[in-house]
Amino acid sequence: MDASRTELADLALRTSLNRDVARQRTALISETLLSRSRSLRDPNFRAIHADDLALLFDSYDAAFLRGGCRRALGSLRLDFRISTRMTRAGGKTFRYSPRRGDPWFEIAVSAPLLFQTFRDVDRSVTVCGCECGHRLDALLRIFEHELIHLVELLAWNESECSESRFQGITSRLFGHAAHTHNLITQSERAAAQFGLRPGSRVRFQHEGTDYDGILNRVTKRATILVEHPRGERYSNGRRYIKFYVPLEQLILLDPVRR
Structure with a gap:
């Protein structure tokens, strides 16, 4: 494992934030996203673009991982996608390994689940064990979850959100109490x-x-x-x-x- 990936693993395993500190950082990320996004106009936004996920990545990497994820990626490609076909998973992180060339990564977030939620079904919504008051809350919790999948893939070449390492990282960094969501499905x-x-x-x-x-x-x-x-x-x-x-x-x- 090269030095940048060792550093990322160490950051992920050793960083533990007070819940109030984590909330302050995510609140600043929310404000930054709303002020800089060309798509998001309010917390219950009606449009979203892959560029918004790229902005979230840079913001979260800087605020929670001291830029360690970007350093571990180096020259490797990282793409972002808003999926219109994902109807069960709130987000997914992929590692692609072509026969020739370097591996590359992609983080996708489900548009159907985000836009079906906070719409016309009135009930409480939780993502990763955290209650969400609007779509922006849900988006951030989904992205936090997917970011740690990427961290694990870079640092350990494997990632499984049901395992204790993953859940320990998300709990210490973001205060997640679960690794699942109850966003509103089309069903x-x-x-x-x-x-x-x-x-x-x-x-x-x-x-x-x-x-x-x-x-x-x-x-x-x-x-x-x-x-x-x-x-x-x-x-x-x-x-x-x-x-x-x-x-x-x-x-x-x-x-x-x-």
Whole structure:
């Protein structure tokens, strides 16, 4: 392990911050992000860009790791992405190892989960065991979690948030009490706002024609199965074709009882 990665490992394992100090630093990061971002206008922002994650990385690295993460990266590439396809995980950190050339890293944050939360389902939200009052709180907790994945990948070449090393680092640095989130999923929103659950019979319109079908699953949109003789055969022996329909366009015909 080279000196910069040894230094990063030492920083991650030895740094322990008072909760008030950690809150002061994250409050300053929040203020900096809102003042410098071209997308975020308020704590319940309605748009976000990968550049916002890059700004968070530099701010967190400086405030909590004395720039150690950037030094450990050296010339290695680090990308940031706002994912429109991640519907369960709040964030993910990836290490790519091409056959030729150096490995590179990417931190992705879920747009669907952020924007489904603090919208039209009213309940308390926690991320990493910390209660969040708005989207910016949730974004910061997600990013803190993903930052430590990156730290572990750089310092130890592996990372697992269910392990004690990871949880110890996030607790000492950020005061995290858990490694999971309860952001509002599209499935929860479908049930709470529209009474829609897997198995519900629904009606929708596609290209001017009304269809009746069965709600199979909910991700960004609802997957509806409509019985059709030329459709794919399912385990019940019937054939169905799939439609992907926004929740707002569905009419509930036969609710599924809990």
